[in-house]
Amino acid sequence: MFQILDNLYISDWPEASRAKDIIRVTVAIDSPFKGEHFFALVDGRREENKQEFDDAVSLVNELLDGGQKVVVHCVVGRSRSAAVVLGVLMKRGLTFQEAYQLLHQKHPEADPRLSLF
Secondary structure, three states: EEEEEEEEEEEEEEEEEOOOOOOOEEEEEOOOOOOOOEOOOOOOOOHHHHHHHHHHHHHHHHHHHHOOHHHHHHHHOOOOHHHHHHHHHHOOOOOHHHHHHHHHHHOOOOOOOOOOO
C-alpha cells in the first residue's frame, strides 16, 4: 500500500482487503468486496466511465475533507486506481504534471489509465 497524502492511499485489492480502519474505494470492472464504495470503470467505455470516474473522485475528496483515511484500489493498484488518485490530486489544486509527479514519486509503478479523463 502506497501513501500518497496524509490520509490517501493506493493499493491492489489483496492488500486493501487486509487494511483496517480505512474506507475502501474500489474502481474496477467488478468488485471482490461487498459493502464498500464501488465504481465500475470498464475499458473502452469512455462516456459511461465519465460519470463513474467523476463520482469516485468526488467521493474520495469528500471523505478526505471529512478526515477519513481512504484507500483507492483496483485489482493490481496501478491503472484505474492511479487515474482516480490523479483526479483527486488535481481536484485538490495540483496541476496534471504536479499530480502525476507526486503519484510517481510515491508509487513508481503507477500507470494511470489516462483514457478515463
